[in-house]
Each structure stands twice: as C-alpha cells, then as structure tokens.
Amino acid sequence: MKVNTKYNTKEALIALYNQPLLELVFEAATIHRQFHNPREVQMSSLLSIKTGGCPEDCGYCPQAARYHTDIDTHKLMTVDTVVEQAKNAKANGSSRLCMGAAWREVRDNKDFDQVVEMVQAVNDLDMEVCCTLGMLTEEQAHRLKKAGLFAYNHNLDSSREFYKDIISTREYDNRLETIDNARKAGISVCSGGIIGMGEAVDDRIGMLMSYMEMENPPESIPINALVAVEGTPLEDQKPIEQWEMIRMVATTRIAFPQSVVRLSAGRTKMSMEAQALCFMAGASSIFAGDKLLTTPNPEFNEDTEMFEILGLIAKEPFQEGEKPVSYPDPIIEEKKRKAAEREKELAEARGKKKDPNFQPRKVVSTN
Numbered sequence: 001m002k003v004n005t006k007y008n009t010k011e012a013l014i015a016l017y018n019q020p021l022l023e024l025v026f027e028a029a030t031i032h033r034q035f036h037n038p039r040e041v042q043m044s045s046l047l048s049i050k051t052g053g054c055p056e057d058c059g060y061c062p063q064a065a066r067y068h069t070d071i072d073t074h075k076l077m078t079v080d081t082v083v084e085q086a087k088n089a090k091a092n093g094s095s096r097l098c099m100g101a102a103w104r105e106v107r108d109n110k111d112f113d114q115v116v117e118m119v120q121a122v123n124d125l126d127m128e129v130c131c132t133l134g135m136l137t138e139e140q141a142h143r144l145k146k147a148g149l150f151a152y153n154h155n156l157d158s159s160r161e162f163y164k165d166i167i168s169t170r171e172y173d174n175r176l177e178t179i180d181n182a183r184k185a186g187i188s189v190c191s192g193g194i195i196g197m198g199e200a201v202d203d204r205i206g207m208l209m210s211y212m213e214m215e216n217p218p219e220s221i222p223i224n225a226l227v228a229v230e231g232t233p234l235e236d237q238k239p240i241e242q243w244e245m246i247r248m249v250a251t252t253r254i255a256f257p258q259s260v261v262r263l264s265a266g267r268t269k270m271s272m273e274a275q276a277l278c279f280m281a282g283a284s285s286i287f288a289g290d291k292l293l294t295t296p297n298p299e300f301n302e303d304t305e306m307f308e309i310l311g312l313i314a315k316e317p318f319q320e321g322e323k324p325v326s327y328p329d330p331i332i333e334e335k336k337r338k339a340a341e342r343e344k345e346l347a348e349a350r351g352k353k354k355d356p357n358f359q360p361r362k363v364v365s366t367n
C-alpha cells in the first residue's frame, strides 16, 4: 500500500492532521508497525559537495548568492575528499550519503563528470548514494543511475500555491519534471518539504496531496523544520512548535505507509522526547553529523546516546531496494584513457632526457 486510500482527499488529510495528537500518533504508530521495523532508524549523512553561490532565490536558503549570509562557500569537492567523508560517515553508523551541490541545474560539464565519479566511489563503499543537484534531465538521470545512484532528492518544499511565495526563479512544474526524470531512469525518489515558512496547514497537506497524485509517490519523504538563517528572507520566522513537526511526521506516515519518512532539518530545536514521539509516529530516518548542508545538526555522539536510550538500531543499507550496479561511465573512461596516454608520453619524454645518448632536436631558425 504505497498510498493510504482512506485519506486520499485534502479534506480527509486535513481532518487526520488535526485530530487529537495522541490519537494521531497512535494511528501512525500502528501503520508504521505494519510496514516497518519500529526499532530501525536509518542514519544518513548529508554532505555539501559544493556550497553557496546558487543563482536561485529559495527564500529559506543561505546558499542563494543574492542573500548575505555568513556561510563558508566552496567549489566542488574532490572525489578523494568525498570518499574520505563517506568512510567517516559510514564508520559513525550512516548507511546513506546524500551529496548536495548548490546548483540551479546539472550541466553536462567536468563538474558533473566529477559527481558521477563520486557516485561510483561511494556506491563502491556499499552505501546508498543520494544526490541533490537541482534540476536534472532524463539523460543526466540515466547517467547517474548507471554510475550507481540509489536516490535523487528534489523537494517540492510546500503546496503549489505557497511555493510562489518562497521561490520565483523556477516553477513547481519544473520540480515535478525533475522528479519525473529521476523516476524514468529508475532512480528511487526522495522528495519532501519544509514546515515553518509561514505556510498554513492547508499548504502542508497540499504538498502531501501533490505526492498522493503521483503515479508513484516518493520512496523517501524528508520533513524539515525551517532553520531560519540570518540574511535570508525568512530570517524572522519563529521556530515551529515541536507538536507541529510530530503532527506532520505522523500524517505523512499514515498517508504513505511504505515510504521512509525522514526527520530532517530542525532537530537541534527538538527535545529527545519530541524526537521519540516522531520515531513512534513513523519517522524511520534521521540525518546524522553536525551539519545539514550548512545548518547545524546534532553531533554523532548525541544521536548514538539517543539511540541507546530509545532502544533504536541503525538500519542497514539497501533495505528498501537493491544496491544499484555501477557501470563504467564512457565519458570518464575516455578521460582516463587520454590521461594515461598523456602520462605515458611524459614518462617517455622523461626517459629520453635521462638517456646519455639522447640528442634533443636542434631548432633551426628560419630568420
């Protein structure tokens, strides 16, 4: 049951969301137990592989170049750095690595080639690899899939109506198209939203309805609480009540019984008790590590302690789908071949220079 047909209208979902909190949590917990092991929570790590300088205007995002925030921007990381960070995340219990680049869209250039190499390398570590790189064409999605990409993240953020108040540089339909392109390539979809941006309950449910209307709803639905960052248009938004996060997680769980509901940004403002209620209500993943792209997140050891207290266990990778096969990428293979050829030529030239009988060719001036 990918979608709970009992709640497939906006009215039914709003009524569900607004029911007494403990009734809602109980119903969500009951459904959660039918489809998931309630003790298992996936630890995922989110790594910003390219930070800042984004041309988009998402009102919540400190990485948009037009806002004056104090994030540390950096260019695309090297493959080696990503592998080192991935190994670190894995050693700390993460079974999934989500790599985020602050791009409007993926371009077919050397940076994308580098991301493809990263996907291959992290997939080789037996971790679920997820990317969030902005808009994506179907061809690019196929290339990532062949490299071993497990999931692609592209959030709808909120309802179609409220979306316009938050982002003007691209449309809701662009987002749906990217999700569709990932789907066509056979990539698992991760897509969710942010609450606390000034939207109404209607908008939160409107977003869930957008997922309900998909032929295949996302396998993974992250629920974020806004982290209001100074310098962004949403800097003055008051933090949402923890209860709202619990309601949103529970409603999402009931609406999409099989999806992984991810308790994402905003956990630093939540007590362990509130997080426990979210796990009870069906959250089955958290992002671990002290940073979520650019915003703060609980430290690994705080989460380890929480897992011990609550009796949770870290979920192994590939429980919701097989490990993708990683095929050699023709563009990267060609680059490697050319690099090897160049290296050979250089080595030969160096060898010739060392040869005592080597006579460099005389250059005859024609002047």
Ligand code: SF4
Binding pocket: 054, 055, 056, 057, 058, 061, 062, 063, 064, 101, 102, 103, 104, 134
């Ligand atoms: S959310 Fe993504 S697309 Fe929007 S400004 Fe931030 S990095 Fe750019």
